[in-house]
Amino acid sequence: MSKPEPASQWSGNELDALIDSYLWMLKLEVAGEAYNKRQNNLELQKVVKRTHAAIEFKLCNLSAVLDGLGKRYIVGYKPRAHFQAALRDRVLQRLGEFPAPDSSGFDEGLSVPAVAERVGAAPSIIVDSGGQPSDNFDPRDEGETVNSKETAYWDTLGELWDRTTGGSDVAAKPASEVQSSLPVAPRPAGVEEACAWFKDGLTRDSNPRFLFLVGGPGAGKSHATSDIVSGLEPINHPQDGLAHRSYRYKAGSRELLLINDATIGSSEHRRNPLTKEIDACERDSRHLVACVNRGILIDESAPISRTPTFEYTAGQALVRWLAGDAPSQSNWNVRTDCDEPYLRAGHLFDGPDIVASVLVVFVDVCSLLERRPKVNLVPNDEGMTVFKAEPYFIADFAKRTSLDLPTPASDLFSQVTELVSHGLLDDSDSLIDPVRANIESLRSSRIRAGIMTVVRGAELSSGQRMTFREIWGMVTRCVLGDAPDQVARDDLRHLIQRLQPTENDSVLRFKDLQVLAGLRFSQAIFGGRNPGTASFDPLGNPITKLTHFVDPMRDAIPGRFDQSWESGWATPLADSFAGPVTNGSPLESLENDLDGQDPFSDILTQFDRTLDGAFVDAMRSPKIGDKDRYAFISWYGGYLGRLYGVANGIPAFRPQVAAWTQAWYLSPNLPDELGFGLRTLLRPKRRPGDIESASLIPILASRTDPIVGVQSEPKLALKTGDVEMKTFRNSEALFLILSEQGKEISRMPLDFPLVREALACGQEHAGVTEMTDVTSPRLERFRAARLIPNQLNHANYRVVVGASDFSMTVSGGY
Template structure:
């Protein structure tokens, strides 16, 4: 028997299996097929539907009981983490972000990474800094004193690094990414989906991709000494998960921000730093509570392609076609593609070109095939099968950057380029060059059929 422990995500529903005894000697084993949920529909899920969610819930339930017995005021970051995540709606948002990090990184979390995520979401990076016996002493030393507002807010920025919505992404009191976010096995995945990386304007309503307008609007009144947290809290609807995620620590942090922003002699560079940092803090808290990772639209498109396989969503299919075979004339959605024969790379010719020999490609048909979590793009050119292309997040993101017949470029182009090169090179097999009409001499914006005949 072979056991594939890494085939299924711990953040998706586990396929159920049944073992039935038939007679004395026969056993019938049946199992459901593994399914991936549309990312947008995860908002309707419950944490206990997923193996990782069950583990999170069990740990948080025990910690919440401990806080109740301790009669804590909940004003610390750790206490606020437990209180916030003990709510199933808030926890479900966190699980969605973790699932998004799996899709973006093309790497599934094992129970080891899940435990690491639990630790970071409760106590931040404290295990890397101190021993377990020194936790209370360490936190007492960080308690801000009622002194200068600037010093108090700076201390609160350090404390806020332990808030779950900051610690999950390795965010610190600095604006730049910390070195820890690349070393830690959890944040190495989650920092890719830090919501601040992709804060699109919008109201986070159904069918839209944007979500960050409410956060940016919350700072409009800050110029007049208002509270950004109160403005954001009041602007969202009563059932928004963000309201459930906000804890006593967040209100204390907001009060110190309001105080330091009203300080008349605060240096302009410090004021900018504090506003930028606190804006990022509220963005992460709001987005994580709502289950919004960076690149949510592309993540949802990938899950849609997996669910609909072998069909491809219409919008993705047209963009993939542009990515795979960009038109000779940029912007022509149904245009043909020309691949240079003697160049070192198989980048299709677009726009004006120096004189060269090229091969005009035929139309292609595409469908997908899933294998576990992997999704492959199967391509046919006429009756010929071309080698499959892995359709993962980088390929989807690169495709979604294309539009109206124009090719796009993203930060993931270095990952997708080798695959596209192999796909295009496979179309230059000599045995397929017999059709003389496909040979073209390209010069400037024109291309003519190459004809070879006897001299004289």
């Protein structure tokens, strides 16, 4: 069932006008003739009284309807699902007017003049019978020439703009192949090999193969399944244009069931549909591919655990195996051959007999910003495929920019940069163009590596991994800046023209350039909003909600950057503003202060030098007031600081992020400095710095905050002994295991908040940061765990009075 639109539904007359307009453009596209999409949208606005964005979205809805019906659609209007039911009904009534998928001509239908008449088109967009624009049409009216290199360039940027929002959470239909000039991103670890393994099984007369792609939306599951079923003959595919839960195909001598989106309910099974679909595939000897998120596995495995194992079905045994809880003493079981956090392979057995080969890839376990582990397919002596999977490793954060890491995200970033660089226009129109500046900066592999390092810092500090949707959004933001937050797709070029500085006054000119600078990626990826623009909430954007926290200007650590994990970096920046700013250029001062090999030189463009010159002119202006002067210095200092930080791969809190990666790499051991800080947090001494002082936990208090300093009233406390610490890692998760005298007391996540708190400790004084509210409950639970009865045998009780404490012995049967 189609989803209602948030705005008012389109009327029949509006839908007819939309279809007529679409038909006119589609027929010209099929004929290879030129047309102007923007002008057509403007003419439609006069008829339907809708916004530019609403019309664009509705045209994409129309493409989705046509795609679902197997008809040709306009490539520039990518199909978008959740369309109005009346739109599909209207298209069905007029289906004969649309060109067939492989047609080079037209069916009988609406003529171009009739289209223009119903749409209300001005003569300027009516074309003659030869498909050429009439004498009244002048492409220069819109500042563009259709089918020119310039138009191709802006169309490519428009396609990139489409990727910034990530699209719908609903899986794409497996038959949908939208043409695009943009590159295809490398798949997550194990997915490419899993697809090859599955497709190979379709040509063999062997046991059925079950492939599960597990993870959240945006990880590329549907893209992979589309590749698997490409070329297969569909069986009774729905023709309503909607995305469905499952599809069937002929695959050699067997059928293949594709569960394209397990979050969509099943019309056949109300409860535990995945389990029952597995049972049906086992019973009918079908192949199975399923795209599943972890929530589905949790929901379906919970009731299974209450079923006696001897009553298990194949589906129940397999679902529990997928959820990481393989059953025992069951006739149905899965024997695991390969087990890595991101990939698990095995065989489904019915007693002693192999029923199916099974493979699951957890597509969101490995960061797309880390090197993808290799997976090899090796046949064994019995002719079966054995998976040899490399462990997943995290790179030392302090060395990332020098490692030139080949990652899925960096591969995609490089391909997009090459594409937009190839189409970059000559700078003949003298526009001050920050988008062009972005592309010029991104040509440097060192700058791309710096951006990838900063974004990886955002992942590690937030504890969230980016899917392909966020990676695409980040890449788009690096090219287009914050333009997608301000304008619709086709208005990008006009935005740059509209923001050109027009004032002769140097102060006002600099203010105009500040607004343009919002399109520079060093500003845009952190979600800052420049003066003179609308307010922007970085938490409302899927990219900036992760990256705003690592804006380099949040900490700006003093020092000169030397690549070591604890290095500062902001001293050259401060020095460039130290003298009277009216005497020279902060940018030139910073360049002269830095080593000639510093990546900062790669990120600079003519746009940045123009901005710097405008800043100097504004500072020298006799009209500038103190308020503007201080605001300009603060803003421009942040602008240069972000340029420098991004170029060198310096996120905020870099030392803490680097310390965490060292802890992950050294597991089960801890780096010394981190270990000292964690010990201070866990067992803060009553008198820091005193070697004889101990850590005392109050026993009868409402909270387990350690006793520190002089106490005005007596308190009963427990004197704690030393705590042994080691770590355990599971994929990217790192856990701190705490023991006393060889007995485990507690374990807690060792994540960025805890590392930040620990590294804020100094000289046995506990640190306090903005993360204290996050870490305090964990520390209290650890201390409380030491007060449970089985931890109190031979406990050392103390009575704390004033600055002293006295031993207390508990005797008897207590």
